[in-house]
Amino acid sequence: MSVSSFDPRATPTGAYRPxxxxxxxxxxxMSAAAAEFVQHGxxxxxxxxxxxxxxxxxxxVHYYFPRKTHLYQSVLKEIVALWNSELDELQVDDDPAQALARFIRSKVRLSFLHPTASKLFALEIISGAPNLQAYLSGELREWVAARAGVVQAWIDAGRMRPVDPLQLIxxxxxxxQHYADFDEQVLKLMGKRRYDAAAMEQIADFLTDLILTGCGLEPPVS
Amino acid sequence: MSVSSFDPRATPTGAYRPxxxxxxxxxxxMSAAAAEFVQHGxxxxxxxxxxxxxxxxxxxVHYYFPRKTHLYQSVLKEIVALWNSELDELQVDDDPAQALARFIRSKVRLSFLHPTASKLFALEIISGAPNLQAYLSGELREWVAARAGVVQAWIDAGRMRPVDPLQLIxxxxxxxQHYADFDEQVLKLMGKRRYDAAAMEQIADFLTDLILTGCGLEPPVS
DNA sequence: GTCTATATCCGGATAGAC
DNA sequence: GTCTATCCGGATATAGAC
Structure with a gap:
C-alpha cells in the first residue's frame, strides 16, 4: 500500500513526494471502507x-476504486496480509509453555490493535467466505497443519498433555478473536465502555492461564 | 410462532386447522430469511x-411482513428466545465438574443444531448490535452475573481453581459458537465437507477436557 | 389469502467540465 | 487529480385483480 522506503523520490519530511x-x-x-463494510455488510x-x-x-472513491468489488477485495487482502504477518510462531525446539503463551499473547494483541480488521474477516467467513476459499484451503491449511505437527511432537515427547492439536489452535x-469481534457484548457484560490496558492484560492473563493449565503446562509468570 | 397445543380448534392430524x-x-x-440475512446482511x-x-x-412475504425490518426483528427475537431457552444451567449445589461439562455440551449441541441462528446472532453483534442493546445490558447481563456468582462460590469453597468467572463463561x-459461526473455516482445516456425529462428539470432548482441566477439575467420563 | 403490475426510491457507475 | 450532473439497474413497497 505504501511505496518502497528506498524510493529515490522520497524526501526526509515525506512532503511533496509524488x-x-x-x-x-x-x-x-480503505480504513473508511472497512468500517462501513463491518457495519452494513x-x-x-x-x-x-x-x-x-x-x-x-x-x-x-470511484477514481481510486472503479468497482466496489475491487475496494472490498483490496481491504480483505490487506487484512489477510496483516494476519499472516504474525503467523510465524511455534517451533519444535521451543519450550511448549513459553511458545504457547507467546502465541496467545500475540493473537490477543492483534485482536485488540485491529478490531475492525478482525470483524471484517469474521463477517466474510460467517457469510460463507465467498472471497477466501482459496486462502482457507491453501495457505492457511498448510500453516495450521505445520503448527499442529509441532504440538503433536511436543505431545509425543511427553512435554504436554495429549490434546487434539488442531482443536487447540x-x-x-x-x-x-472473540474479544475483538464481540466487543459490543463483552464490554456490556464487563460493565465497561471500552477496553483499557488493564482489561487487555487481564484477558491475556486469563486465557494464558486457562489454556496452558488445560494443556498440563505451568503458565509462565508474566 | 405456533398456536397453543390446547387450541380447541386443533385436530389430531393437524390438518384443516384454521x-x-x-x-x-x-x-x-423466517427460516428462509435467516439464511438470506446471514449470506447478504x-x-x-x-x-x-x-x-x-x-x-x-x-x-x-410482504403480506406477512409489510416491512423488511419487521421480518428481521422477528427472526432475531426468535433466536434470542431459543438462546434463552437453554440458559438455565449452573446451580451452587451442583458438582462443578458435572455442571460445567453439562453447560459446555449444551452449548455445543445448540451450536451444531442451529448454526444459522448462531451466525445471525453473531452478525448482529459484530455489526454493532443495533437491535440488541437492551437485551445485552438487560436480561443477558443479569443472567451472566448470576452464573458468575455461582462459579465464584465454587471457587470460594475451594472446589475449583481460581479463574475469572466472567471470562470463563x-x-x-x-x-x-465458533464451531457454528466459522464452520466454513474449521471444516476446511479439518478436511471435512460437513460435521458428522463423530466430529461433534470429538469437539465436545475436546472442549470439556481442555476447559475443565484448565479449571483444575477432573473431566467426567462421558 | 394469492399474485401481477407498477410506483418510487436509492445506489453504483459514467461522462465530462474544471 | 477533483468534482457535478446524470444514467440506469435493482430493490422495497403498494395497488388492486382474482
Missing part, C-alpha cells in the same frame, strides 16, 4: 457513506 | 430471494 497524496487517500478510503455498504467517512467526494483463535 | 397455513408460511419465511438481503428460498411469490461461549 504519489504521496495518492497513498494517503488510498489508506483513508458488502451489499449494504454505500460508496457515498464511505466517501463521507473518508471526508472525500464520492467520485474520488482453533480454540486459541476462537477465544482471542 | 391458521395452520399461516403458521407454516411464517416458519418457512440486512441491507443486502433481497425480499425476492427470500421469497424464492421459501418457494413463495414475493408479494406473499465468555470463553465457553466463544469456543462453542
Amino acid at each position: 504519489g504521496r497524496i495518492r497513498d494517503e487517500n488510498l489508506n483513508t478510503i 458488502y451489499r449494504g455498504a454505500s460508496i457515498q457513506r464511505i466517501a463521507d467517512r473518508a471526508g472525500l467526494p464520492k467520485a474520488n 482453533v480454540s486459541i483463535w476462537a477465544t482471542t | 391458521g395452520r397455513i399461516r403458521d407454516e408460511n411464517l416458519n418457512t419465511i 440486512y441491507r443486502g438481503a433481497s425480499i425476492q430471494r427470500i421469497a424464492d428460498r421459501a418457494g413463495l411469490p414475493k408479494a406473499n 465468555v470463553s465457553i461461549w466463544a469456543t462453542t
Whole structure:
C-alpha cells in the first residue's frame, strides 16, 4: 500500500513526494471502507457513506476504486496480509509453555490493535467466505497443519498433555478473536465502555492461564 | 410462532386447522430469511430471494411482513428466545465438574443444531448490535452475573481453581459458537465437507477436557 | 389469502467540465 | 487529480385483480 522506503523520490519530511497524496487517500478510503463494510455488510455498504467517512467526494472513491468489488477485495487482502504477518510462531525446539503463551499473547494483541480488521474477516467467513476459499484451503491449511505437527511432537515427547492439536489452535483463535469481534457484548457484560490496558492484560492473563493449565503446562509468570 | 397445543380448534392430524397455513408460511419465511440475512446482511438481503428460498411469490412475504425490518426483528427475537431457552444451567449445589461439562455440551449441541441462528446472532453483534442493546445490558447481563456468582462460590469453597468467572463463561461461549459461526473455516482445516456425529462428539470432548482441566477439575467420563 | 403490475426510491457507475 | 450532473439497474413497497 505504501511505496518502497528506498524510493529515490522520497524526501526526509515525506512532503511533496509524488504519489504521496495518492497513498494517503488510498489508506483513508480503505480504513473508511472497512468500517462501513463491518457495519452494513458488502451489499449494504454505500460508496457515498464511505466517501463521507473518508471526508472525500464520492467520485474520488470511484477514481481510486472503479468497482466496489475491487475496494472490498483490496481491504480483505490487506487484512489477510496483516494476519499472516504474525503467523510465524511455534517451533519444535521451543519450550511448549513459553511458545504457547507467546502465541496467545500475540493473537490477543492483534485482536485488540485491529478490531475492525478482525470483524471484517469474521463477517466474510460467517457469510460463507465467498472471497477466501482459496486462502482457507491453501495457505492457511498448510500453516495450521505445520503448527499442529509441532504440538503433536511436543505431545509425543511427553512435554504436554495429549490434546487434539488442531482443536487447540482453533480454540486459541476462537477465544482471542472473540474479544475483538464481540466487543459490543463483552464490554456490556464487563460493565465497561471500552477496553483499557488493564482489561487487555487481564484477558491475556486469563486465557494464558486457562489454556496452558488445560494443556498440563505451568503458565509462565508474566 | 405456533398456536397453543390446547387450541380447541386443533385436530389430531393437524390438518384443516384454521391458521395452520399461516403458521407454516411464517416458519418457512423466517427460516428462509435467516439464511438470506446471514449470506447478504440486512441491507443486502433481497425480499425476492427470500421469497424464492421459501418457494413463495414475493408479494406473499410482504403480506406477512409489510416491512423488511419487521421480518428481521422477528427472526432475531426468535433466536434470542431459543438462546434463552437453554440458559438455565449452573446451580451452587451442583458438582462443578458435572455442571460445567453439562453447560459446555449444551452449548455445543445448540451450536451444531442451529448454526444459522448462531451466525445471525453473531452478525448482529459484530455489526454493532443495533437491535440488541437492551437485551445485552438487560436480561443477558443479569443472567451472566448470576452464573458468575455461582462459579465464584465454587471457587470460594475451594472446589475449583481460581479463574475469572466472567471470562470463563465468555470463553465457553466463544469456543462453542465458533464451531457454528466459522464452520466454513474449521471444516476446511479439518478436511471435512460437513460435521458428522463423530466430529461433534470429538469437539465436545475436546472442549470439556481442555476447559475443565484448565479449571483444575477432573473431566467426567462421558 | 394469492399474485401481477407498477410506483418510487436509492445506489453504483459514467461522462465530462474544471 | 477533483468534482457535478446524470444514467440506469435493482430493490422495497403498494395497488388492486382474482
